[in-house]
Amino acid sequence: MSVPLTTEQLEAFQRDGFVVVRGFYEAAEIEPIQCGIHAIIGLVMEEQGLTIEQPPFAPENFDDGFQELIAHDRALGGRVYDAVKQIPAFIRLVASTKHEAVVRQVRATDQPAIAAGGYGIRIDNPQEEKFRAGWHQDYPAQIRSLDGLVFWSPLVAMTPEFGPVEFCVGSHRDGLAPVQEIDEANPDKTGAYGLTLVDEEARVAKYKKTAPLTEPGDLVLVDFLSLHRSGENISDRSRWSLQFRWFNFVEPTGRKLGWTGAYAAGKDLRAVHPELVVD
Numbered sequence: 535m536s537v538p539l540t541t542e543q544l545e546a547f548q549r550d551g552f553v554v555v556r557g558f559y560e561a562a563e564i565e566p567i568q569c570g571i572h573a574i575i576g577l578v579m580e581e582q583g584l585t586i587e588q589p590p591f592a593p594e595n596f597d598d599g600f601q602e603l604i605a606h607d608r609a610l611g612g613r614v615y616d617a618v619k620q621i622p623a624f625i626r627l628v629a630s631t632k633h634e635a636v637v638r639q640v641r642a643t644d645q646p647a648i649a650a651g652g653y654g655i656r657i658d659n660p661q662e663e664k665f666r667a668g669w670h671q672d673y674p675a676q677i678r679s680l681d682g683l684v685f686w687s688p689l690v691a692m693t694p695e696f697g698p699v700e701f702c703v704g705s706h707r708d709g710l711a712p713v714q715e716i717d718e719a720n721p722d723k724t725g726a727y728g729l730t731l732v733d734e735e736a737r738v739a740k741y742k743k744t745a746p747l748t749e750p751g752d753l754v755l756v757d758f759l760s761l762h763r764s765g766e767n768i769s770d771r772s773r774w775s776l777q778f779r780w781f782n783f784v785e786p787t788g789r790k791l792g793w794t795g796a797y798a799a800g801k802d803l804r805a806v807h808p809e810l811v812v813d
């Protein structure tokens with residue numbers, strides 16, 4: 535069996551609920567995605583008749599012009615967001631044999647699975663709250679299997695100003711956390727974004743926090759039960775990142791539930807896991 539993670543990386547993942555794997559992806563896997571994003575931004579500008587300057591593609595400036603585009607019309611950001619997850623190089627990476635090998639190794643399974651609708655490219659815009667993920671575990675938002683995994687990777691070099699993802703170290707070991715379906719402080723957050731932890735402050739207070747700074751090509755592998763949240767982007771550029779979610783067909787809870795999805799699959803968490811949702 536292929537073992538992509540070292541013994542140290544595997545131990546760190548099991549202990550902390552996440553692990554950073556530097557240089558997991560090659561430039562040849564990442565750059566075609568950045569290049570596709572650059573092209574889509576250009577096509578949207580052209581279609582809108584905008585004369586925003588867009589330099590030729592380079593991996594460092596693949597999103598040049600995007601801030602001007604969303605300043606002109608924020609809805610065009612949504613158009614780009616929906617389009618970029620249909621870039622062939624991105625879809626090729628979703629089903630990468632590298633991901634499959636990690637799931638096989640980490641979950642000791644012969645039946646890895648890709649979470650339908652569980653992949654995408656986040657665009658965390660400067661100073662925007664609506665789509666910022668608060669403290670959460672991925673399982674209630676995705677279901678599929680209790681031992682699912684998130685493969686998270688940045689398309690821009692992370693700095694503290696970008697608001698890197700923050701983790702509660704070791705929180706996966708305390709199991710599933712109950713949730714409410716409304717974020718009282720942010721009532722415009724809906725679906726998975728509206729899920730908030732019950733007694734959030736007390737729950738997260740007990741863990742050490744860390745927010746690793748990563749580069750394009752690095753992987754952050756995250757356990758579906760790990761508590762984490764988006765940082766605040768206080769820079770003047772959008773924070774672009776890849777998410778791929780895989781799960782395990784053999785895990786008993788997922789199997790019992792028929793590997794159902796949640797919000798992205800149009801399913802109601804309350805119908806599947808009533809004990810998890812508190813009024």
Ligand SMILES: O=C(O)CCC(=O)C(=O)O
Nearest residue numbers: 656667672684699764777
């Ligand atoms: O990128 C982020 O800010 C959050 C990502 C996240 O929560 C996830 O992929 O589950």
